[in-house]
Amino acid sequence: MDQLSLVSSNKIFGGYQKVYSHQSSELKCKMNFSLYLPPQAEGGDVKLPVIFYLSGLTCSEQNFITKSGFQRYAADHGIIVVGPDTSPRGVKIPGDDESWDFGVAAGFYVDATKEPWSTNYRMASYVNKELYELIQQAFSNVVDPERIGIMGHSMGGHGALISTLRNPGLYKSVSAFAPICNPIQGPWGTKALTGYLGDDKSKWVEWDATELVKKYDGPPLTLLIDQGSIDQFYLDKQLLPENLVEACRSVGVPVILKLREGYDHSYYHIASYIGEHFDFHAKILKA
Numbered sequence: 001m002d003q004l005s006l007v008s009s010n011k012i013f014g015g016y017q018k019v020y021s022h023q024s025s026e027l028k029c030k031m032n033f034s035l036y037l038p039p040q041a042e043g044g045d046v047k048l049p050v051i052f053y054l055s056g057l058t059c060s061e062q063n064f065i066t067k068s069g070f071q072r073y074a075a076d077h078g079i080i081v082v083g084p085d086t087s088p089r090g091v092k093i094p095g096d097d098e099s100w101d102f103g104v105a106a107g108f109y110v111d112a113t114k115e116p117w118s119t120n121y122r123m124a125s126y127v128n129k130e131l132y133e134l135i136q137q138a139f140s141n142v143v144d145p146e147r148i149g150i151m152g153h154s155m156g157g158h159g160a161l162i163s164t165l166r167n168p169g170l171y172k173s174v175s176a177f178a179p180i181c182n183p184i185q186g187p188w189g190t191k192a193l194t195g196y197l198g199d200d201k202s203k204w205v206e207w208d209a210t211e212l213v214k215k216y217d218g219p220p221l222t223l224l225i226d227q228g229s230i231d232q233f234y235l236d237k238q239l240l241p242e243n244l245v246e247a248c249r250s251v252g253v254p255v256i257l258k259l260r261e262g263y264d265h266s267y268y269h270i271a272s273y274i275g276e277h278f279d280f281h282a283k284i285l286k287a
């Protein structure tokens, strides 16, 4: 495991919350990611399911591991959890830290094609190829490569949806908290897609969950979407879950939209329902 450096390790709910760093070939910089090893991983004689968790705008690998309380449920179900960072770090592209919704901590889980972003901003390939393979190789004694799911929040919820829809079969289960569902129709999405892909909107649809689901042709999939009713970004029409639900219904892809009365966009919402999401993933990954 010499390509990984251990940054931290803390015991929690009988397992270990770890953070590693490594040199990413896709992003051309050093990256951190989190890894939760549940107690069932001890001894290394059982292969366990894995869930990738993709965070939202302004986050690093730290937000989910310190705020959601997911470790209790990962330990109960015996699930390994991997959490990448949200963009390349330290690559210093002019303008990369001028706004909180583009550039640093706002990689949108796409592969940029427009200069100057296209050299480093390759978060789709980083998550779905490089990190996906690294986890299987470095933790081959405990990872079951046939049982991998994905979830995320907001920008990361959309990342989870497009990672699944663009790579049929790669993730067996998918869920999202307050995801951006139709970025080509919302302000965050149009800013990011213009910046990373350019003005040609025919390229944007390849990275939009609502558009992708209409063409999905992979293994059967049920989407679980969790949305707080007073989430300001939902009310501001950044997220548009109803558009995704309508698209799913038009093509017969099962979707569950849970509208949670009184919850906002924060990790208080995620912490309240993360257990339900682990139950949902476990039912599929452990079937």
Ligand SMILES: N[C@@H](CCC(=O)N[C@@H](CSC=O)C(=O)NCC(=O)O)C(=O)O
Pocket: 055, 056, 057, 058, 059, 063, 067, 100, 153, 154, 155, 156, 265, 266, 267
């Ligand atoms: N600009 C604000 C709000 C940023 C914010 O709400 N970020 C969310 C994700 S939004 C969509 O991707 C988040 O997860 N924040 C981290 C947290 O721990 O809550 C700001 O900069 O605070």
